[in-house]
Amino acid sequence: MDTAALADRLLAVVAAAVPDVERVGDLRRLPGGASRETWSFTVQRSSGATDRLVVRRDPPGAPPSGIALEAALLAAAARAGVPVPPVVAAGDAAGGLGSAFVVMAFVEGETIPRRILRDEQWAPARAVLTEQCGAALAAVHRIPLAAVPGLPEGDPLTQLRALLDRLGQPHPAFELAFRWLEGNRPPPSAPAVVHGDFRNGNLIVGPEGIRAVLDWELAHVGDPVEDLGWLCVKAWRFGAPAEVGGFGSVGQLLDAYRRAGGGAVPEPALRWWQVLGTLRWGIICIVQATTHLVGAVRSVELAAIGRRVCEVEWDLLELLP
Amino acid sequence: MTGGAGVPEPPGPGASPPGGAGGGWPPHDVPGAADLVAAVGEFLEAEVLEATEGRTRFLVRVAVNALAMVGRELVLGPAMADEHRRRLAALGVADERALAAAIRSGALDERAAEVRAVVRATVADKLAVANPRYLEAGPGPGA
Numbered sequence A: 001m002d003t004a005a006l007a008d009r010l011l012a013v014v015a016a017a018v019p020d021v022e023r024v025g026d027l028r029r030l031p032g033g034a035s036r037e038t039w040s041f042t043v044q045r046s047s048g049a050t051d052r053l054v055v056r057r058d059p060p061g062a063p064p065s066g067i068a069l070e071a072a073l074l075a076a077a078a079r080a081g082v083p084v085p086p087v088v089a090a091g092d093a094a095g096g097l098g099s100a101f102v103v104m105a106f107v108e109g110e111t112i113p114r115r116i117l118r119d120e121q122w123a124p125a126r127a128v129l130t131e132q133c134g135a136a137l138a139a140v141h142r143i144p145l146a147a148v149p150g151l152p153e154g155d156p157l158t159q160l161r162a163l164l165d166r167l168g169q170p171h172p173a174f175e176l177a178f179r180w181l182e183g184n185r186p187p188p189s190a191p192a193v194v195h196g197d198f199r200n201g202n203l204i205v206g207p208e209g210i211r212a213v214l215d216w217e218l219a220h221v222g223d224p225v226e227d228l229g230w231l232c233v234k235a236w237r238f239g240a241p242a243e244v245g246g247f248g249s250v251g252q253l254l255d256a257y258r259r260a261g262g263g264a265v266p267e268p269a270l271r272w273w274q275v276l277g278t279l280r281w282g283i284i285c286i287v288q289a290t291t292h293l294v295g296a297v298r299s300v301e302l303a304a305i306g307r308r309v310c311e312v313e314w315d316l317l318e319l320l321p
Numbered sequence B: 001m002t003g004g005a006g007v008p009e010p011p012g013p014g015a016s017p018p019g020g021a022g023g024g025w026p027p028h029d030v031p032g033a034a035d036l037v038a039a040v041g042e043f044l045e046a047e048v049l050e051a052t053e054g055r056t057r058f059l060v061r062v063a064v065n066a067l068a069m070v071g072r073e074l075v076l077g078p079a080m081a082d083e084h085r086r087r088l089a090a091l092g093v094a095d096e097r098a099l100a101a102a103i104r105s106g107a108l109d110e111r112a113a114e115v116r117a118v119v120r121a122t123v124a125d126k127l128a129v130a131n132p133r134y135l136e137a138g139p140g141p142g143a
Helices: A003-017 A067-080 A113-118 A120-140 A156-167 A172-183 A225-231 A250-262 A267-293 A300-319 B033-051 B054-091 B096-105 B109-130 B132-137
Strands: A021-029 A037-045 A050-057 A087-091 A101-105 A192-194 A203-206 A209-213 A220-222
Touching: A003 A021, A003 A037, A003 A087, A003 A101, A050 A067, A067 A087, A067 A101, A067 A120, A113 A120, A120 A192, A120 A203, A120 A209, A120 A225, A120 A250, A156 A172, A156 A267, A172 A267, A172 A300, A172 B096, A172 B109, A225 A250, A225 A267, A250 A267, A267 A300, A300 B054, A300 B109, A300 B132, B033 B054, B054 B096, B054 B109, B096 B109, B109 B132
Parallel strands: none
Antiparallel strands: A021 A037, A037 A050, A050 A101, A087 A101, A192 A220, A203 A209
């Protein structure tokens, strides 16, 4: 399907949901997203108004990547009070676009972490981000599990162990982390919907703070504290000092989470998940370098990430008691 | 101006390239491997960076960083490898794989402090090559 054909089909799909749509324009593919395509486009309404929309779909012919689940998550997240792009339409492979898709509103704002953390223009956002992250995560963890059947689940520590073994590279610092994690598991919280990649970079931010939480591809059923720990991983501070995403303190985050109804999280539990998240990021770095080394994707960027693994090892040594 | 025999004058009285510090090995001539890598890095930084934008410019920066890493590894690598062998031998393990396995199995649990010190020293060496600013300043330049 070429771009013009896709535009025609999009018009039909959107018109079924928004009756006075007359024309689709400015359709272009956005960078990133190997497993799911993202396109932005505009629709002209008969009133003269123009709306900007985004469509995410599985590449035609590719195995389904869970777009249907993403659509269900976005809808359930909105109902729970998580700021997300409003869903306009969604469908499966028979739904008109040739593969499963979800159409959502385009949300204006900044997503580049270093700008959010450094530019004067986003200083007002930085002042409220920790509070809003606590509230947004409390809302994510309120999503009823029954609203999103089919989410994967599993023990992250067991999964990371298997992944590192499959990669086959020895990392004594990671073994120290595994030993500590295995011997110091906190009591589990009640299972909840876990976003899985909630951090600076996956948030659309305006001067007033979080406008939308993106990238639900790693959502799963698990311990909600996992999301809080991941937000405290050093890589997501992008060089800024504050422990939570480069903009806040752990105390502020836990307090905001609790006040928003997320429950009281003991700091040792958060620290356990922070160590697990840090280990996870280190293993992701190895995966990325391996992608380059086995020739799946040759890239100087992926190659260089392999040499960032020792940064993560250092972080772990600093975190482990 | 010539230095005689139709050869250009060298750049200063008695100027000669520094011996040994260029990260190269005999019988190769100067510039050594590290000097060559530095020359390519300087070229990328001084000229290619200016001529590019967007994603390519970002990747030029990544390439400059990677070359600087190679340069440091060429200069520091041999001594670090010796030191690493010595540290592992003191723990009675042959290599990183054996150390990882011993930590995992608990075989070195009774020497935990020693193991921790060895791992820390090894990671510090890796960082001194990969990103020395990470050790100096805490948060490094990142991606």
